[in-house]
Amino acid sequence: MRLSTKPLAVCLVVLMLVLVNTSVFAASAKPTAVKTDNIIKTAEKYLKTPYRFGGESPKGFDCSGFVKFVYDKNGEKLPRSADVQYLQGKKVERSKLKPGDLVFFTTYAAGASHVGIYYGSGKFIHASSSRGVMISRLDETYWKPRYFGAKRIVN
Secondary structure (H helix, E strand, O other): OOOOOOOHHHHHHHHHHHHHHHHHHHHHHHHHHHHHHHHHHHHHHHHOOOOOOOOEEOOOOOOOHHHHHHHHHHHOOOOOOOHHHOOOEEEEEHHHHHOOEEEEOOOOOOOOEEEEEEEEOOOOEEEEEEEEEEEEEOOOOOOOHHEEEEOOOOO
């Protein structure tokens, strides 16, 4: 009596496909977490950097220059200004913010005129015109009424 090897071969192919798909999924899930951690770590390196209107380097940042610089350092290209950065990514509800998301505020002009990077626990890191790169709370009396929205650039 001769046994057929076809069922065994089919099982091996299916098993290989499952393993490949599982490892691809695991590999794609982890870099996102690593990338958002790296975005936050990069942003933290520049705490206390002075504010400079139009600045986009460690010599001085404005808000959108800071966000662009941090994301560029992590392989994500963003436009230069807050209002155009707001057109990028996927909209995120405030209750679903994750570290690395961009948070936007209406300050000197209607619409998105200030941007920062969500830090977690209701905080964001940004280049403040009065204090340079710093961490603020979304619910501070200045920021809370000016909150405009959030976008997720990195899943």
